[in-house]
Amino acid sequence: DAGVTQSPTHLIKTRGQQVTLRCSPISGHKSVSWYQQVLGQGPQFIFQYYEKEERGRGNFPDRFSARQFPNYSSELNVNALLLGDSALYLCASSINSGAVRETQYFGPGTRLLVL
């Protein structure tokens, strides 16, 4: 079975631009979460979506938004990019809404560089 897939793998943008990152969860998984991993740090929680509804949001500005589609895939959008948005963006899926004990499976990430 295919794991979590993300596209694109790499992306270069300039300050002020907008970017859309995509994620396809493992087949049968209904929950998708997004994390930002800045170089040298651990991943930071951005969003969780389940059944197309936002179930949680981390401490990120409103420039960050996301959505989940009926097929459970998800998009993360970042507007008005800043240099500090340069990071590896990780998508994780889990089978349900996520009791705390659910295991999350991570994709390979999208590396975003903002110049």
Place this chain on the structure above:
Amino acid sequence: AQSVTQPDIHITVSEGASLELRCNYSYGATPYLFWYVQSPGQGLQLLLKYFSGDTLVQGIKGFEAEFKRSQSSFNLRKPSVHWSDAAEYFCAVGARNTGGFKTIFGAGTRLFVKA
């Protein structure tokens, strides 16, 4: 506040030597604890998890971890390190979020293996 601390930014061990990576957590309720490994340019792979029961948990690739509630610790161990174990290791705790959940990660420990 919920948090995970990994005191060692990097550790170097000789191939064949034993390994212990330290992790301390702060969480008000029963912790759900994870160890992930990240190879360069890759996403996160789950090594093991602790939810309840036996405080010594076995994972993949010969890793184990011991939960010690009195010390708020969840240290990762391996009796004999292989060169392929060189990677970044993240300790994490599952935490409730409004309507869902999130994973809180430590800053990571980079493992170097010398021949």
